[in-house]
Amino acid sequence: MSFAAAMRYRFMKDLGAPALMAARRAMRKKRPSRPDPLFGPPLKSLARLKEIMMRHYFLARYAPGAHPVAWVTSGAPVELLRVFGFYTFYPENHGAMCGAAHMAPELCQAAEDHGYSQDLCSYARCDLGHYFTGKSPAGQLPKPDLLFASNNICQTVTYWFKALAHYYDIPLILFDTPFNFDQITESDLRYMAGQLEEMITPLQRISGVKFDQAKFLASLELGRATSETWGQVLQTMRHRPSPLTIFDTFFHMAPVVSLRGLPVAYDYYQTLLEELRDRVARGIGAVKLERKRLMWDNIAMWYKVRDFSNLFAEHGMNFVVATYTNAWAETIQYLDPDDPFRSLAKTYSLVILNNNLDHRLSLMERLIADYQVDGLVIHSARSCKPYSVGQYDLKRLLMERLAIPSVVIEADITDSRAYSEEQTRTRLEAFFEALED
Amino acid sequence: MTRKEYLQHQKTQRHRRVVGVLPALFPREILWAADAVPAEVWDPPLAVSRAGAHLQPYICSVVRQSLELILSGGADLVDALLFPHTCDSIQNMASVVHDYCGLDTPCLFFYHPKAPYTQHSRVYYRDQLQALLERLQELFGPAEPGALTAAVEMGQRMYRRLGEMYARRAGGNLGLGNEEFYRVLRRGEYLHPEDFIAELDQVLGRPAPAAAPPGPAVILSGVVPNPPGLLSQLDRLGVAVAHDDLLMGSRRIPSRLPAEGDPLDRLTESYFSLPPCSTRSNSLARRAAYLGQLVEQTGAAGVIFLIVKFCEPEYFDLPNLVEELKARGVPSLVLDTETNQPYDGRMATRVEAFIEMIG
Numbered sequence: 001m002s003f004a005a006a007m008r009y010r011f012m013k014d015l016g017a018p019a020l021m022a023a024r025r026a027m028r029k030k031r032p033s034r035p036d037p038l039f040g041p042p043l044k045s046l047a048r049l050k051e052i053m054m055r056h057y058f059l060a061r062y063a064p065g066a067h068p069v070a071w072v073t074s075g076a077p078v079e080l081l082r083v084f085g086f087y088t089f090y091p092e093n094h095g096a097m098c099g100a101a102h103m104a105p106e107l108c109q110a111a112e113d114h115g116y117s118q119d120l121c122s123y124a125r126c127d128l129g130h131y132f133t134g135k136s137p138a139g140q141l142p143k144p145d146l147l148f149a150s151n152n153i154c155q156t157v158t159y160w161f162k163a164l165a166h167y168y169d170i171p172l173i174l175f176d177t178p179f180n181f182d183q184i185t186e187s188d189l190r191y192m193a194g195q196l197e198e199m200i201t202p203l204q205r206i207s208g209v210k211f212d213q214a215k216f217l218a219s220l221e222l223g224r225a226t227s228e229t230w231g232q233v234l235q236t237m238r239h240r241p242s243p244l245t246i247f248d249t250f251f252h253m254a255p256v257v258s259l260r261g262l263p264v265a266y267d268y269y270q271t272l273l274e275e276l277r278d279r280v281a282r283g284i285g286a287v288k289l290e291r292k293r294l295m296w297d298n299i300a301m302w303y304k305v306r307d308f309s310n311l312f313a314e315h316g317m318n319f320v321v322a323t324y325t326n327a328w329a330e331t332i333q334y335l336d337p338d339d340p341f342r343s344l345a346k347t348y349s350l351v352i353l354n355n356n357l358d359h360r361l362s363l364m365e366r367l368i369a370d371y372q373v374d375g376l377v378i379h380s381a382r383s384c385k386p387y388s389v390g391q392y393d394l395k396r397l398l399m400e401r402l403a404i405p406s407v408v409i410e411a412d413i414t415d416s417r418a419y420s421e422e423q424t425r426t427r428l429e430a431f432f433e434a435l436e437d
Numbered sequence: 438m439t440r441k442e443y444l445q446h447q448k449t450q451r452h453r454r455v456v457g458v459l460p461a462l463f464p465r466e467i468l469w470a471a472d473a474v475p476a477e478v479w480d481p482p483l484a485v486s487r488a489g490a491h492l493q494p495y496i497c498s499v500v501r502q503s504l505e506l507i508l509s510g511g512a513d514l515v516d517a518l519l520f521p522h523t524c525d526s527i528q529n530m531a532s533v534v535h536d537y538c539g540l541d542t543p544c545l546f547f548y549h550p551k552a553p554y555t556q557h558s559r560v561y562y563r564d565q566l567q568a569l570l571e572r573l574q575e576l577f578g579p580a581e582p583g584a585l586t587a588a589v590e591m592g593q594r595m596y597r598r599l600g601e602m603y604a605r606r607a608g609g610n611l612g613l614g615n616e617e618f619y620r621v622l623r624r625g626e627y628l629h630p631e632d633f634i635a636e637l638d639q640v641l642g643r644p645a646p647a648a649a650p651p652g653p654a655v656i657l658s659g660v661v662p663n664p665p666g667l668l669s670q671l672d673r674l675g676v677a678v679a680h681d682d683l684l685m686g687s688r689r690i691p692s693r694l695p696a697e698g699d700p701l702d703r704l705t706e707s708y709f710s711l712p713p714c715s716t717r718s719n720s721l722a723r724r725a726a727y728l729g730q731l732v733e734q735t736g737a738a739g740v741i742f743l744i745v746k747f748c749e750p751e752y753f754d755l756p757n758l759v760e761e762l763k764a765r766g767v768p769s770l771v772l773d774t775e776t777n778q779p780y781d782g783r784m785a786t787r788v789e790a791f792i793e794m795i796g
Contacts, residue, residue, distance in 0.1 A: 115756030117773075119495060119747050151551060155525050158551055158718040159753035166721040166757060174553055174718070178561075179528050181520075181535070181546035187564040191550070194557035357532040382495050385749065389529035392491055393537040410493070 001208065005065025012062045017055045024054070038313040040284050043248070045272040052264055053254050060142040063087035068207040071144040071164065074257050075153040075327075076175055077348050080196060082219040082261040084207035089142055090258045091160075094130070095123030096250075099302025099414030101137035108415050110135075121383040122415035124160040131167055144168060146206050150175035152354040154386045171206065173199055177349040181356055184349065192345030217337050220344065223261040224335045229269035230256040231329030236276040237320045238371050241285025242293070243276045246319035247309040248286060250300045256328045291316035292435055293372055295364070297323050297394070298379035298387045301409075303416040315432055321371040323364060327352050330363070357390040361397055368402060375435045376406035383413045407431035440476070440627050444514055447474045447629060454577050456545075457515040459503055459531070460660075461523050461684045461716055463547055464566055464704055468519075469588040469630060470580050471573035476515065477626035479661050479685055480776035481506040491533050497747040498775040499660065500526045507534060517543045517576060523716045524750055543576055545569065551718040554709070563705045570701075585700040591630045593694040596707075598637040599625075600690060605641070607679050607735045609649035613640060615678045616668040622686060623662075653796045654679035656731050658758070659743030659751060661685050666780025667743070667772070667788060674792050679735035682728055683743070688714045715750035724754055725761035732767050738795040740769040741788070745776055768795055 028047065035041070063069050067087040072078055074092045081088060098104045099122075107129025108122055114132055116125055130136050147170060149161040158174060165172040175195055178188045200211045233252070237244050244252075252272060255265035294312070296319050301308070312319065331350045336343035352360055367373070378395055380388050391408065398404045407427050412418035438446065447453045454473040468475045481502050488504035512518060518540075520531035535544040547569055550558040574580060599622075605611040606618060613621065621640055625633045652675035662668060662683060671678060681687050693710035695703040713719035713727050732740065740762055744751050755771065762769050770791040772784060 115759060117752040117755075120749060120752050124753075155528075155551075155718070156749060156753075159715070159750055162718060162720055163753060163757065172553060172720075174551060176551045176558075178548040178550075179522055179546070181528075181531060181548075185568070187561065187568065191557050191561035191564070194560075195555050198555050198557065356536060357529065358536045361536075380493055382493075385496070385525040386529055388493060389496060389526055390491075390533050390537075392493075393533055397537065 001067070002065045005062070009059070009062040009066030013059055016062075017058055020058060021051050021055065024051070038288060038310065040243075040279075040286050040288060043244075043272070043275060045252075045268070045275050048268060048271060049252060049254065052259070052268055056259065057138045060087065060089055060138075061140045063142045064145075068145045069142045070146040070148045071161075073149045073153060073157045073161070075348060075351060075353075076148050076150040077196065077344050078148075079219040079223040079261040079344065080199065080216065081148060081203070082222075083212055083215045084203050084209040086146070086207060087142065088258070089144070091127040092123050093254060093258050094136065094138060094141065095126040095414055096300070096302050097137050098126040098130075099416075100305065102303055102416070103135070103137050104303065104414035105417050107133065107135060108417075118415075119382065121154075121156045121160065122412055122418075123383060124156060124163075126414055127160070128163065131164070144170055146170060146203075147172040148175075149173070150177055150348060152177040152348050152351055154353065154384065156385070171202065173202060175199075175348070177345075177354055180350060180354055180359070184346065188349070189342055189345055192349055193341040196341045196344060217340065219261045220335060220337060220340055222263065222266055224332055226256055226260055226266040226269060227329050227332035229266060229273055231332065233269055233273050233276060234321070234326060234329060236273070236280055239280045240293075240372070241283070241287065241290040242318055242320045243279035243284060243286055245286045245309060245313075246296050246322045246325065247300075247305050249322070249325045250302075250305060253325050253328060260328075285318070287313045287316070287318040289316040290318045292374045293318055293320045295319065295321045295323075295368060295371065295373045295376045296379065297364070297376060297391065298381050299324055299384055299413045301379060301381075301411050301419065302414050304411075304419070311428070317375075317432075317435070319377070321367050321373060323352055323360070323367070326363075326367065353386045357393065360390070361394055364394065364398060365402065368398070368404060373404065375431065376404050377431070378406055378408045380408050380410045381413050382411075382418050383415070405431065405434040441514065444474065444476055444627060448514075451629075453629070454516040455514060456517045456519050457507070457512060457542075458519045459521060459523070459527055460499060461521060462549055462689060462708075462711070462714070463519060463521045464569065464708070465630070466585070466588040466592040466700075466704055467566055467569050467573065469591060470570065470585040471577050472580070472584070473516070473573065473577060474627065474629050475519070477685075478503045478506055478511075479626065480663055481511065482777060483509065484777070491537075492530070495747055496526050497745050498777060499745055499748070500530050502776060504530055504534070507540070508538065512540055512542045515542060517545055517573075519545045519547060522546065522548045524748075526749075545572055549708070549717065552720065553718075559705055559709060562708055563701050566701050566704055589700040589703050591634070592704075592707075595625070595630050595634055595637070596690055596694055598634060598641060601641060602637060603680060603687060603690070605645075606677075609677065610645040611640075612643045612646040614668075614672045615676075616665065616672055618678070619662040619665075619668055619686075626685070650675040650677045652676040652792060653738035654735055655792075655795070656680050656682060656728070656735065656737045656740045657686075657743060658682035658728060658740055659684070660745045660748060661743070661776065663743060663745075663776050664774060664778060664780040664784075666785070667741075670780070670785055670788055671792075674789065676792055679737045680731045682712070682731060684714065684716065688712050715754045718750075721754060721757045725758055728758060729761065729765055729767075732762070732765070738768075739791065740767060741791070742769060742771045744771060744773045746773050
């Protein structure tokens with residue numbers, strides 16, 4: 001780490017970032033918002049969320065040299081990295097940003113021009129496209145010193161991150177989490193906990209910081225509290241009308257994914273939770289006319305979030321739960337400070353995508369009951385095989401068991417070239433009719 | 438005898454169990470020790486119809502056709518199904534079959550650790566071997582004393598012969614055309630090792646050919662040597678496949694075969710000596726170095742990549758491997774195909790043009 005880089009980072013943190021935020025606030029004040037006919041008043045917390053994420057991406061530019069920088073997968077146990085002072089960056093979050101900013105086709109094309117198939121995960125193609133072109137809606141991304149991945153969400157990240165390790169010529173640490181085909185075994189737990197303990201040596205070497213057990217426990221506690229509060233945020237959506245839509249949560253989940261284990265994420269969800277509880281108490285719904293309540297399965301279609309939000313709201317329908325957003329809250333109860341490595345292993349290995357389909361079916365049945373769901377929208381995402389393979393069976397079984405109408409949309413998470421507006425509209429119209437029957 | 442007849446014979450006449458195995462890496466010896474014959478399913482010649490109700494069109498044909506086979510009665514013959522953890526699609530397909538296809542056939546799952554490896558990977562792999570052995574014993578009854586050691590030694594005899602077959606082919610001393618070579622190799626996907634070793638001995642006992650094929654030599658990389666039309670075209674063009682980096686081929690032949698010790702330790706040692714593979718997530722540097730080494734050792738003039746469409750592990754490694762070969766001055770050709778796709782004129786023309794270029 002260099003002194004000059006550390007001073008520059010400090011300057012930007014203390015002066016640059018606050019100045020940027022102040023300028024943004026001043027600009028926002030000039031644009032008064034008008035009441036929306038479909039939606040309730042915007043959340044006050046949204047402005048804070050934007051500031052947090054903007055600040056995170058802004059400071060990321062100055063992190064190299066001041067902090068060790070790690071690029072991390074969304075399901076990796078980042079709490080361990082916090083102990084060593086890593087500045088963490090999430091390529092999946094960046095991929096979502098590329099999708100929302102409609103930049104994904106261009107970046108994916110750049111990766112394809114370098115030989116990557118169009119049938120590969122588009123988060124990965126966006127990221128590789130950024131590597132080849134330097135383009136990003138976030139401006140400049142911090143060059144990594146370390147790649148930190150876990151295959152608890154997919155094997156794709158191991159292939160993708162090893163490509164990054166090759167291009168950047170930096171170490172890759174993998175947290176290998178055996179798929180839970182039946183039930184987790186003692187051998188699985190020993191293997192995973194052993195890997196976590198073994199990571200300490202390379203993390204110390206890369207960061208130049210010694211492992212500190214007290215800091216680790218504090219980081220775990222902060223991560224636990226953040227995920228738990230995120231779970232409480234989601235639970236407010238059990239109320240009728242729901243104070244949030246799932247499209248809101250697709251954005252509000254950014255801190256629990258990218259800033260887990262840091263005070264800023266925990267503080268943010270405390271603020272958000274307070275505002276949502278107030279809305280619940282006052283009966284303010286995110287969608288003004290919430291006639292039907294829906295569940296979303298799979299990652300968002302980032303380029304269609306606004307369109308879908310309007311389309312469903314026009315029909316008096318609100319998405320009140322998603323298997324996707326729930327993933328950062330569902331296993332946090334396993335975390336035990338008295339047994340940190342084993343419990344961390346359990347917490348991260350039992351997440352939805354590392355679990356068999358029967359587990360997912362049970363989870364969906366529970367969520368449908370808890371959130372009083374009337375219908376299900378299944379996004380069959382070309383990018384995400386572990387989320388998508390099995391969806392046809394889940395759809396059939398939920399219909400058989402709970403008589404829940406559902407629709408499958410064949411599309412992609414960021415690459416809008418894989419999306420057909422006409423086909424989707426036709427399917428959705430049939431779904432809307434089925435829901436009204 | 439067809440594959441099906443052979444497996445039925447094993448059951449009725451030899452009183453062995455048959456275990457259907459999905460691709461790719463699994464400990465054959467553990468199954469043999471349980472007196473079971475693994476019947477591997479890579480590319481059954483079936484059109485997908487029933488499987489389409491479970492799997493999206495963007496899932497690879499290996500997975501879609503395997504499920505088709507299972508759903509169309511292919512599982513009736515087998516006493517269990519084994520799903521190694523090869524990729525996301527096979528992982529979830531295993532769950533679909535186990536949880537939702539209404540089969541009575543027991544489904545087993547085998548997880549092998551992914552690279553980069555740590556000191557815990559070996560311990561875990563050994564645990565997985567032990568767990569699979571115990572599960573098979575629960576299903577099929579206890580193994581004979583010494584059965585595992587015997588199976589490990591049988592496996593080593595098989596690998597030595599396979600190694601010799603590959604080495605003699607690389608040196609132009611085998612006397613098998615490309616099509617025949619892979620026909621022999623692929624019989625190992627379902628033959629009991631005693632029978633397979635006998636066939637390998639027969640092949641190795643043949644006299645060496647008088648002359649090497651006149652055309653340039655190539656390396657095949659990818660999943661399976663498919664479509665078979667490619668192999669016969671290479672034979673016609675006088676091109677020898679000098680070696681391969683195929684998932685069903687040399688990527689499953691270990692370089693270390695420990696002579697003694699605990700049988701599970703010996704299998705573990707062998708597993709970690711396998712050539713680098715996308716499905717084990719080995720680094721690109723290792724894969725590129727391995728491929729480069731095969732080219733160098735055999736004097737191959739080019740590499741043909743046989744990629745199964747939608748195969749993520751292979752797709753991700755491909756651009757770097759092509760690039761590294763290019764940097765070494767080795768031309769390559771990528772054929773992106775479905776496993777049951779006919780070998781059409783367009784593909785044949787591309788192969789012909791590639792052979793002309795490197796010849």
